[in-house]
Amino acid sequence: GAVVSQHPSRVICKSGTSVKIECRSLDFQATTMFWYRQFPKKSLMLMATSNEGSKATYEQGVEKDKFLINHASLTLSTLTVTSAHPEDSSFYICSASGAGGADTQYFGPGTRLTVL
Amino acid sequence: KQEVTQIPAALSVPEGENLVLNCSFTDSAIYNLQWFRQDPGKGLTSLLLIQSSQREQTSGRLNASLDKSSGRSTLYIAASQPGDSATYLCAVSFTGGGNKLTFGTGTQLKVEL
Numbered sequence: 001g002a003v004v005s006q007h008p009s010r011v012i013c014k015s016g017t018s019v020k021i022e023c024r025s026l027d028f029q030a031t032t033m034f035w036y037r038q039f040p041k042k043s044l045m046l047m048a049t050s051n052e053g054s055k056a057t058y059e060q061g062v063e064k065d066k067f068l069i070n071h072a073s074l075t076l077s078t079l080t081v082t083s084a085h086p087e088d089s090s091f092y093i094c095s096a097s098g099a100g101g102a103d104t105q106y107f108g109p110g111t112r113l114t115v116l
Numbered sequence: 117k118q119e120v121t122q123i124p125a126a127l128s129v130p131e132g133e134n135l136v137l138n139c140s141f142t143d144s145a146i147y148n149l150q151w152f153r154q155d156p157g158k159g160l161t162s163l164l165l166i167q168s169s170q171r172e173q174t175s176g177r178l179n180a181s182l183d184k185s186s187g188r189s190t191l192y193i194a195a196s197q198p199g200d201s202a203t204y205l206c207a208v209s210f211t212g213g214g215n216k217l218t219f220g221t222g223t224q225l226k227v228e229l
Contacts, residue, residue, distance in 0.1 A: 032215065043205060043219040093159055097215060105217060107152075109159035
């Protein structure tokens with residue numbers, strides 16, 4: 001149990017376009033979802049925390065108008081990268097908590113975004 | 117600032133060797149600490165979670181210890197195998213952080229035949 005999926009797994013887009021990444025908890029209700037960003041050979045950096053039905057809390061230095069997060073249901077959160085630029089190219093990983101032990105985060109498989 | 121660091125950054129060992137990965141954190145007020153495994157281009161697999169009240173956790177060939185007072189955790193891998201090759205990440209949930217995880221820089225492990 002406690003499976004988290006992400007879609008798409010890989011996306012390539014042109015500079016200036018917007019890209020939406022979905023994060024789903026498949027077999028549990030995720031009261032909280034987290035979005036991370038990972039540069040090559042670097043660690044994960046938390047971008048924002050979202051609770052179902054409320055606005056996301058962004059980490060310092062993360063542009064909320066650039067990275068739009070919606071957590072409309074207990075099983076789905078979306079991250080939209082607006083007006084993407086090549087420097088937004090990265091590996092984006094989501095996690096969800098709320099299954100069993102509330103403090104355990106279950107991670108998705110990640111989405112590789114490449115902006116040309 | 118609450119930070120998590122890991123040493124070494126990379127490690128290469130022959131198959132069968134026992135090894136230790138290190139994680140240190142700057143604030144001893146932690147809720148829990150987790151060790152994850154990440155294969156290239158993939159997501160994270162949780163290996164072990166240690167609550168702040170615990171000293172160690174074991175799963176198969178893996179043993180993780182926690183010393184809050186010194187701000188350190190170690191991940192011990194016994195009888196390493198080529199399949200253990202991956203990046204190992206340490207992540208800390210600091211008290212008052214609302215379940216946020218602060219990740220270390222990772223140790224890239226290669227176990228050679």
